[in-house]
Amino acid sequence: MFRERLKKLRLEAGLTQKEIAEQFGIKQPTYAQWESGRTKPKGETLEKFASFFNVSTDYLLGNSEIRNPEENINLDDFELLYRNTSKGLSDGEKKQLEIDLKKFLIERQKLINERKNKNQ
Structure with missing residues (x-):
């Protein structure tokens, strides 16, 4: 491949x-x-x-099958998660939350793709 x-x-x-x-x-x-x-x-x-x-x-x-996972993050999901969980956080905590959410969404997409590939 x-x-x-x-x-x-x-x-x-x-x-x-x-x-x-x-x-x-x-x-x-x-x-x-x-x-x-x-x-x-x-x-x-x-x-x-x-x-x-x-x-x-x-x-x-x-x-x-994802060329660049960071480009495939659904920004609507990301914004909703970020808004709901960032209230009252410091700037540093908000930045870390952003990093953690991106990692989570990338891993989630990988799992979805793996399941899709297994079912094909």
Whole structure:
């Protein structure tokens, strides 16, 4: 799944293998091996690809269908939860609540997607 996603993202970006290799300071044959599935990059390189393409490493590896979980948070749900629970909190406590709610919503979405994938 990784190799397919990597190639798809590269093509969507309108880049050649050579251009991607140059962007990451690697040789084109090394990149080609990753895209062909002969080898896989190390974790640090996966993180760089995820950041470059604005996707999660879970998406890159085929563990999720969500490209970037933070972009898929339902803001209506988030705002409602935040408003109902932030009254009377300090600015620091409100910031921590925001972080915690985002994490919760991301994990919730992952569980929903896992269930969906199991049922297919």
